[in-house]
Amino acid sequence: MDMSVDFAGLKLKNPILTASGTFGFGLEFKRFGDLESLGGIVVKGLSLKPREGNPMPRIAETPCGMLNAIGIQNPGVEAFIKDKLPKLPWKTLPVLVNLYATGAAEFGELAAVLSAEEGVAALEVNVSCPNVKEGGIAFGQDPSQITKVAEAVKKNAGNKPVIIKLSPNVTNIATCARAAEDGGADGISLINTLSGMAVDIERRVPRLTNVIGGLSGPAVKPVALRCVFQAVNAVKIPVIGLGGIASAEDAAEFLLVGATAVQIGTANFLSPDMAFRIAEELPKVLERVNAKSLDEFRGSLKLPK
Template identity: 65%
Template sequence: MNTSVDLGGLRLKNPIMSASGTFGYGLEFAPYGDLQKLGAIVVKGLSLQPRSGNPPPRITETPCGMLNAIGLQNVGVEKFLREKLPFLPADKTPVIANLYAQGAGEFAELAAILGDEPKVSALEINISCPNVRCGGVQFGQDPEAAAFVTRQVRRACPDKPLIIKLSPNVTDIRVIARSVQEAGADIISLINTLGGMAVDIHSRKPRLANTVGGLSGPAVKPVALKMVYEVCGVVDIPVIGLGGICSARDALEFIMVGAHAVQIGTANFMRPDLIFDLVDELPVLLAELGVESLEKFRGSLETA
């Protein structure tokens, strides 16, 4: 069965993508499966300069999920281009760079650097991370700020598909989605983590050194599904759904409400081989449902 996807000018062999921050730079997962099978590899968030991230502890388990406050630790864009990107199968599987910055100017500078790299197929702009003090979700919670960043990045990198990653920590995600579409986004991805915290009654301290973090995993899936459904109803550009996807059935639920593709995140920590299995399981499940093509299944939710 043909499961290829046209994602805003980016052609994927299937709709299964990794989610930034959960798949390293891609190379870390090569022992668990063939990276060339995936629809796309979205790498760990990149900044202009290396970041050490937040102090530990930075991850804690929660019921049906996980809280993290990694703080976007990364090697920086130059080291990524020099030591990571050359070893990814970019000629077989699109490599998407996820960008983090503390201001629109930094986003634009990063976009210009990565936009000149032929092995990078698209850019995903992270305006939705809740675990850093500057930048991140501050841009994603205001439609004007989100649009401004989008326009700046679009000018700096006019020739590659531009994905804007949205935060669920907003009053109405549809307003933010429309604003970035109008500002030049080619694709929208959502959701990033929900803001949350966990505490220890014995030590009387938070379980994360950062006190608060981002909630991910199966617990957030109903929220993610609702928001993807809402955004698909108000924009004309493709949407990538993510949030708690752990099975082919989960993936098809997001596609049924309108998503063109999906990203697998926290499930990679539970089973590092899972994302590769989903590529094989998706067409089998579609056949079991009697669906002739992925295109026909997309957006087929009946609400009446």
Template identity: 55%
Template sequence: MDLNVDFAGIKLKNPLVGASGTFGYGLTYEKFFDLSLIGGFCTKGLSMKPREGNPTPRICETPSGMLNAIGLQNVGYEKFATKKMPKLRKISTAVIANFFGETMEEYIELAAKLDALEGIHGLEMNISCPNVEKGGAAFGTDIRVTEAVVKGCRAVVKNKPLIVKLSPNVADIAEFARACEGSGADGLSVINTLVGMAIDIKNRKPILANVTGGLSGPAIRPVAVRMVWQCYKAVKIPIFGIGGVASAKDVVEFIMAGASAVQVGTMNFVSPDIIPQLAEELPELLVRLGAASVSELVGVAHGG
């Protein structure tokens, strides 16, 4: 069974990639499995300077999902490049650097640095993180700002595929997908978390210290599948389907909706070896569905 996927030039040995924010810098998962078994992973969102993140409580379980407001905690570019990359270069898997900035300048400066960093296979721009007041939300929910930041990064990212991770917290995601494609993006990641909140009824206040958080997990899967469907109709560039993938069936569902590959997020927390497990289960399901490869199923639900 051919599980290989070429995602905007990133060679994935299977269509299963660890989603940013659930996969650390990859190395966290080495104690559970051999990282070369998976298609790749997206790093925790990187910023120029290290960030300490939000106060606690940062997470809260919800029906078939969870809310998080981690606040973009990360080690910063320098530490990532000097401490994590030497180890990651020895592993045969695609390393996609997820990044964000608080200003247009920071986005562009960081994009240029990551483009030049040896061992990074692709860049994933986070324009949609809803957690930090000054951070992602503004970039990913205003179409002109989205275009400007994608164009700005595109101009300096000369060697590697540039993927934009879209916010679902917009009225028409297809419009944003088209804007990214028109601004030079090579691929899309659909979707980031949905803004949600939960109340502690005993104490009569929000559970999360940040008040709102990003909803993820199987609960959001139907929304994500719908948005992948809409984006597939709107653009030609490849799409990562993201949102509550928990089984091989879910992987195929996203692919049929139009995803070229999927990212597994929240379920890594529950079953840390879920990605290699899915890689093992996927061929059997594809055979049962009469498919000879992953690529022949991309977007088939849209008809001929």
């Protein structure tokens, strides 16, 4: 079965990508599988300047998932361009870069730096980070801010496709998806993590120094599926689905509700070869459920009359 995908002009050999923040810069996972067997990789979030991230502890295990409050620790965009990107097989594997910033202008500046890099295939914009200039409100919870960020990145992205990564911590995900489309986004990805917390009753303290973190893993999959389904039906641009995918069957569920591609996230921590295995097993799953082709299966969910 032909598993190739065209996502907003981005040619993927299959619909399996890795999710930002769960696959490092890709190089860390080379010993667990062939990077070029994937549809693409999304490197961890990058900012203009290096960030140390939040203090420890910043990860806590939860039933069917995990909480993280890493704080976008990264070496900065210039270090990535100099030290990481040249070591990646970007000529044969699409490398997508996730952007972190604290204002629309800063997002635009970061996009301008990356737009000049041949090895960067597309830009994924994290609109779930704190908008310091707007009183700490997350960009992703304000449709008008989503549109402004999308416009700023698109204006500076050159020929790179712009993908807006949406937060599930909103009242209406369809409104947010349309806001990204209105800003000129070429595609959207969702979901980012759900807000959550965990506490230690023995010590009477939060399990995360940051107190609140992002919940991911199998526990969020039903929320992610719902959000992807609603987003697909709200916009004309393609959608990447993620959230709790830990098997080829999980990936197929997101394709069934209309996602063009999927990202594997927290499951990479459980089994570092997970993304490679899902890419290998997905064609077999589609054949098992009598899919004539990937295009025929995508979005073919039969709804009650």
